Structures are given as C-alpha cells and as structure tokens.
Amino acid sequence: MVRTILIVGGGYAGFYTAWKLEKKLRRGEARVIVVDPRPYMTYQPFLPEVVAGSVEARHAAVSLRRHLKKTELIAGRVTRIDHAHKTVTVHPAVGDSYPLEYDIIVVTAGAVARTLAIPGVTEHAIGMKHVEEAVAIRDRLLTAFDQAAGLPPGPLRRKLLTVTFVGGGFSGVEGFGELLALAKALVRRYPELSRDELSFHLVEARGRILPEVTDKPGEWVVRSLEKRGGHVHLNAQLLSAIDGHVVLSTGEEFDSELIVWTVGNAANPMVHNHTDLPIDQRGLLMVRPDLRVGTDEAPVADAWGAGDDAAVPDLSAGQPGAATVPNAQHAVRQGKLLAKNLIATLRGSEPKPYLHHSLGVVATLGLGRGIFQFHRLVIKGFPAWLMHRGYHVLAVPTWERKFRVFAVWATAVPFGRDIVSLASVQQPREAFLAGAGPYVPAPAQRAGAVEASVLAGDAPRP
Incomplete structure (x- = not known):
C-alpha cells in the first residue's frame, strides 16, 4: 500500500523536504502532499532587497507548483492536527473545511510575527x-x-x-x-x-x-x-x-x-493550540536530534518536524537544552536531512541526527x-x-x-534602480470605479427600451 506523507507548510523546511523526497522516493513508494495557503516559498533573505528594489518581488518567491512536479499541492491551511487518528483539518482557500488522512506527517508550518498590544x-x-x-x-x-x-x-x-x-x-x-x-x-x-x-x-x-x-x-x-x-x-x-x-x-x-x-x-498558533503532538513551554514542537517528534525517551511514531515551529536540539552548541536558532540556514538543512531520514526509516534504516556548524x-x-x-x-x-x-x-x-x-x-x-511605485495594485478597482462613476439610467430611454422589448416578446410586462 502506498503511504501518504503530509507536509504541513511550504516554507523553507517544507519545500526542501518535498523537493528532496521527489528526487529520492522510488516510484510508488509514497504519495506526498503539501498544504500551504501560498503557492510559493518565500526566500526571506531577499526581502530587504525587494524593499530596496534590488530584487524583483517574484524572484524572491519560488513557485511550489513549478518545482514540486510530483507533489500534490493543496491551497489552504491546516487548522488542526489529530495525530492519534492521523487526520488533519484543512481549511481550503475556497470552500468548507474538511478532514484529510495521512500515514506520516511532517510539521513545517513555520512561525508567525510576534506582536505586542501596543496602541496603533x-x-x-x-x-x-x-x-x-x-x-x-x-x-x-x-x-x-x-x-x-x-x-x-x-x-x-x-x-x-x-x-x-x-x-x-x-x-x-x-x-x-x-x-x-x-x-x-x-x-x-x-x-x-x-x-x-x-x-x-x-x-x-x-x-x-x-x-x-x-x-x-x-x-x-x-x-x-x-x-x-x-x-x-x-x-x-x-x-x-x-x-x-x-x-x-x-x-x-x-x-x-x-x-x-x-x-x-512567535509560535505558530496552530502548533501551539491545535495539535495533540508534544510542544514545549514556548509553544514549539518538541523534536529529537533526528527530527522525529518527541523526546529520546518518548518518540512519536510517524511524526516529524523542522524549521521555525520546532525546537530542534543544537548538537553543535555543546550544552544540553540548546535549540537551533530560527533562521533560513538551519531550516534549509533541516528540510534536506528530514527527507533523507524519512526515506531511511521507510526502508528500514536508522535516521541521522541534525548537526550543523554555523557558516x-x-x-x-x-x-x-x-x-x-x-x-x-x-x-x-x-x-x-x-x-x-x-x-x-x-x-x-x-x-x-x-x-x-x-x-x-x-x-x-x-x-540603476527602478523607482516606479505600483501602490495602486493594492486597490485594483479604484481607477475603474472612478472612471465609471455612479450609474443613473435615462428614464425616457430606459422606458422606451423596456416597451420595445415587451412588444417584441423578449421581456415580460412590468
């Protein structure tokens, strides 16, 4: 039976996990699904240069559909993980929420911006x-x-x-x-x-x-x-x-x-509040050095995690309890290793621990x-x-x-730089509505048109 690998989130860790799985999985070995509300992975280190106009916005976005050709992509959010029943709740971009079953889950939902209750x-x-x-x-x-x-x-x-x-x-x-x-x-x-x-x-x-x-x-x-x-x-x-x-x-x-x-x-609210997988006091997914969810004493079968939503042990720090910092350098490498480890376990081999010394x-x-x-x-x-x-x-x-x-x-x-502002794209119908103006039909013309339609049998009498 073909096993279903569900990847929650298509950011750095999720994208690289799916990308490497596509290259290493044998035909018919597993089915891979990625759920993410955006159709692309954002290369965040380029965002400051997008701000400055040194990098085109679309070039900082890597299309999931273009590069994950063997992966099933779902445009939506996972709002709940019920690992006890191996089911997630998916809220699609359009339509009602629905359950989705899986055999193996990879949680790479990322983090959210930390906000404070400051007026304004x-x-x-x-x-x-x-x-x-x-x-x-x-x-x-x-x-x-x-x-x-x-x-x-x-x-x-x-x-x-x-x-x-x-x-x-x-x-x-x-x-x-x-x-x-x-x-x-x-x-x-x-x-x-x-x-x-x-x-x-x-x-x-x-x-x-x-x-x-x-x-x-x-x-x-x-x-x-x-x-x-x-x-x-x-x-x-x-x-x-x-x-x-x-x-x-x-x-x-x-x-x-x-x-x-x-x-x-800040911790992803879905991971923090809507999953039965173990989390730490910060609301991050508890992950072993080999990126399997759980602890050395209590691993969780068929559950993996990496990236900014996971507390991945930092073996290079030399001190117990240290976790890798949430940055792109770690998320990319964790995603690649996660794919290798997942395939290793599918084929009966032992996964390797994540150990990366900063560049x-x-x-x-x-x-x-x-x-x-x-x-x-x-x-x-x-x-x-x-x-x-x-x-x-x-x-x-x-x-x-x-x-x-x-x-x-x-x-x-x-x-030099392009200095054209396209702020109007945030209200694309503004120019159209301003040009159209309020619609006020001419009474005489309107009445004549209705009467002609009625006489011709094209419209019912008022």
Whole structure:
C-alpha cells in the first residue's frame, strides 16, 4: 500500500523536504502532499532587497507548483492536527473545511510575527515576513516621496519622509539599511526635497542590535547607520503609534508615515493550540536530534518536524537544552536531512541526527555595504556586501531563480534602480470605479427600451 506523507507548510523546511523526497522516493513508494495557503516559498533573505528594489518581488518567491512536479499541492491551511487518528483539518482557500488522512506527517508550518498590544500598531504598522509586505513597504516610501514633493515644508511633509523600524534583529537592520539607501538615492530625483528632511528611526528594546554578531561588530553597524543619517534608539520601547504618532519609552516622540514591525517570531498558533503532538513551554514542537517528534525517551511514531515551529536540539552548541536558532540556514538543512531520514526509516534504516556548524552570519546594510562574521573573523563594507550577494544567489533554490536574480543585479549596474511605485495594485478597482462613476439610467430611454422589448416578446410586462 502506498503511504501518504503530509507536509504541513511550504516554507523553507517544507519545500526542501518535498523537493528532496521527489528526487529520492522510488516510484510508488509514497504519495506526498503539501498544504500551504501560498503557492510559493518565500526566500526571506531577499526581502530587504525587494524593499530596496534590488530584487524583483517574484524572484524572491519560488513557485511550489513549478518545482514540486510530483507533489500534490493543496491551497489552504491546516487548522488542526489529530495525530492519534492521523487526520488533519484543512481549511481550503475556497470552500468548507474538511478532514484529510495521512500515514506520516511532517510539521513545517513555520512561525508567525510576534506582536505586542501596543496602541496603533495593528492599525498602522506593516510586517516584513512575506513578499507582499516587502513590496508594500517599498511602494509606500515611493508614494510618500511623490506626495511630499508637492507639499511645502511643514509637519505633514516631515511625517511623509519619516520611517520607523521596530526591532533590531537581522530582518529589521537589513530592511532599515536597504530602505535608507533607497531613500538617499531617491532624493537625487526630487529637487524639491533634501537629504536633511529624511528621518529614519530604528527602535530596539535591548542595548544592542544584531544579537547574532558579537558586541564590537554590532557597535560598528550602529555607527555606520548613524553616519548615513539613521537614528538608532537602543534600550527604547515603542509605547504608542496611534495615527502614526510614535511615542518611545525614552520620551522621544515624532510622526511617522511608515512603521515597519520586525520584532521577531512567535509560535505558530496552530502548533501551539491545535495539535495533540508534544510542544514545549514556548509553544514549539518538541523534536529529537533526528527530527522525529518527541523526546529520546518518548518518540512519536510517524511524526516529524523542522524549521521555525520546532525546537530542534543544537548538537553543535555543546550544552544540553540548546535549540537551533530560527533562521533560513538551519531550516534549509533541516528540510534536506528530514527527507533523507524519512526515506531511511521507510526502508528500514536508522535516521541521522541534525548537526550543523554555523557558516557565519552575513547581512546587507544597503547598496555596497554589509557585515560578515565567522567566529573572530569580521569583514565590513563592500567586501561583506559582495559576500552577502554571492552567498544568497547560490543559496536561493533552483537555477532558474539564480539566473533571474543575477540578471536583475547585472542590469541595475548600468541603469540603476527602478523607482516606479505600483501602490495602486493594492486597490485594483479604484481607477475603474472612478472612471465609471455612479450609474443613473435615462428614464425616457430606459422606458422606451423596456416597451420595445415587451412588444417584441423578449421581456415580460412590468
């Protein structure tokens, strides 16, 4: 009998698990199903460059249907896992929820943005976990420039040219640096505006940014951003953002047209609240070193997990209880190993533990600027930026995506960035409705048309 392998989530870990299963499964050995609401896997390290216009939005999205040719894809969400009965509840994009049975489950649902109950954030902030959000951030900045250029100097113009990032991790710092570089380049196209009018704020609750790097490189990044005109607020918390008016715990206040929320990840609500699989105190899936769900003493049969929704033991840390950090580097490698281990168990072999030593950390800080650290080796500036681009163009899955991204970078050298805003795509019917206007039929013409239809026998009499 052909066994059904159900993969919950098509992000890094889920995509790579399915991709490798397709290559390694024998004909008729298993049926693979992936359930995800999006038809693509987002390559998140490219989102800061999507924000800056250095990478096309579609090139940061890897189509599931194009690259998972032997996998059954379901557009929807898994809202509950009942592993005792090997059944999940699927809520499709269209239609009613329904049960779906499986033999083996792989939980790679990922994490969600961590939000806090801060007044105004829900109404005015935007995240940066998905391609749509990155595109919206860029379009809002471009639209703000167009609007500000038509205004005299004053509070409204200052608000339009003020940007606030909340969260000083990799996502926040890279997005901040890239958007600041874009804004500085844009000013040259707007003679009505000056660089001094730009106001970029990075708010971090801790006393440092980029916790993945050591203190001195982190301090260098702060100095670099401030030298370029950015304001880095350390040991500061956002207290309110009502109507775009930012209030910080340090007492500082200012109006900001664009607020980007990059505070970090939270446990996936489905994993945390709607499964009978074991979870830890943080709401993460409990996973063994070999990526099977459970503990060494109590493994759960036919259940696997990886990625940001799983507490995968970090064997390279050398201390008990340590878990791998939730980043793309681990999720990709965990997905690949999970596929190998799953096939090994299907064929009666033993799975291998996940052990990965970090390759270092690299971040872009804007066009031509970056930082790389591997143990004590620290590289800054243009060489680190080149390393960032080189690593990620190699790491993005499929040769098709590599070529597309590289082509955009190559054409940007002689022609520069594209600065066209397509914010109107978020309301695609607005222009149509404005052109159509209210429909008011002419009474005489309407009555004559009805009478003619009745006499011809084409319509019933009123």
